[in-house]
Amino acid sequence: MRTIGILSFDDPKIDGSRKILHVDMDAFFASVEQRDNPAYRGKPVIIARHPKENSGKGVVSTASYEARKYGVHSAMSAAEAYRLCPQGIFVSGNYALYREVSEQVRGIFKRYTDIIEPLSIDEAFLDVTDNKKGIPYAMDVAKEIQETIYKELNLTCSIGVSYNKFIAKLASDYQKPFGMTVITPKRAIPFLEQLPIEDFYGVGTRSAEKMHELDIYTGADLKKLSQDECIRYFGKAGLALYERVRGVDDRPVKVTRIRKSIGKERTFYPFLYHDNEVEETLRKLANSVSDALGKRDMHGKVVTLKFRNADFETVTRQTSLVDAISN
Ligand SMILES: [Mg+2]
Incomplete structure (x- = not known):
């Protein structure tokens, strides 16, 4: 078994009022394929139909870490991925299987808590403040979950551990794959101050550009703005940013299921004739x-x-x- 990388900034005890984990499966679809097809292991696996079979119209949904070395990433067109990595193994996704594995992961979470909020098929927030096993340290819960997923499902995940969702989510991204990052309240502020503004969850490309125009490149720069300025420059999202950069995020982990469909409908009056x-x-x-x-x-x-x-x-x-x- 591989050793689990642990980056602990502080004492493992999270002394805030809540213990939140963000669990993110590593290159999920590609990892499932590599697990089930030994010939794919150690090779660049790209979840998308081969561009030659599909006139290049497919989109990459996941790239294995081997494929990422060539610059292939999700949301890229399959044609572009092929240009970057022609030797890549293109696999059209088996979404029913991924959903099933996602449910198995959820089953492991449920041994610890029922307060689970999936963000997508391969990541979720867990509130483990009062976990079913009565484990006092959030980091120990995270370690157990990571080991169990590895042992039972033969898949790796990265986990962020902190006292709120915003920081837990950032933390899970900090060390990937098979990483664990614990950010205690004491360490949250310096962590956020050094963080590039692009890495703030919720800051898109456009907001990042706007921030750069204002000479804001890191959390520390963002902190110099007053609450009024934040709202003036970034609207409603500005207030959230003002709080987040100070380590404040009171949003609860909401028990939900992943949305399976998205639609838009409207009724027209007057009618549409043409x-x-x-x-x-x-x-x-x-x-x-x-x-x-x-x-x-x-x-x-x-x-x-x-x-x-x-x-x-x-x-x-x-x-x-x-x-x-x-x-
Ligand atoms: Mg993931």
Whole structure:
């Protein structure tokens, strides 16, 4: 068994009021494929249909760590991935299997807590403050979960341990793969101050550009803005940023299930009469669904179109795609 990397900034006891884990499976889909197909191990595995079979239209949903060395990453077009890594093993995803494995991971979480909030198929927040096994240190819970997933499912994950969701999420990213990072309240402030602004969860490319224009490159720079300035520059998100950079995030771990579908529908009055009106409207709705998918980093394989006429008759048409798409 590989040794588990532990980067502890401080005493392992989290002395805040809550103990939150963020568990993130390492290169999840690709790792499942490598686990089940020995020939793929140690090789660059790219979860996307081979661009030659699919006129280059596929999108990479996961790249194994070997493939990442070539610059291949998720959300990249399969054609681009092929240019960077022609020797890559392209595998069209087996999403039913990944969902099943995700449920097995969830089953392991449930031995410790029922307060589980999945962010996607391969990552979740866990509140282990009052865990079922009565383990006092959050870091020990994290270690057990990481070892159990490895032993029972033969997969690795990285875990961030802290006193709130924002910092736990950053922490799980800090050391990957098979890493564990513990950030106690005492260490949170220096950790956030040195953090590049791009790494703040919720700061997209556009906000990052805006920050650079304001000479903000790290958490420490961001901290120089007053609360009013934060709101003035970044709107509603500004208030959250003001709090987060100070290590404040009171959002609870919400017990939810992963969303399985995203849709957009509208009723029109006056009615739409012309084909081009319908087409234009459809395009707008499709764009907003695509944005919603993008925000959640989700892809879909089944596209459903619902249509209702003036007599309230509803017709739906559905098609299953070969590759999961997001736009
Ligand atoms: Mg992951």
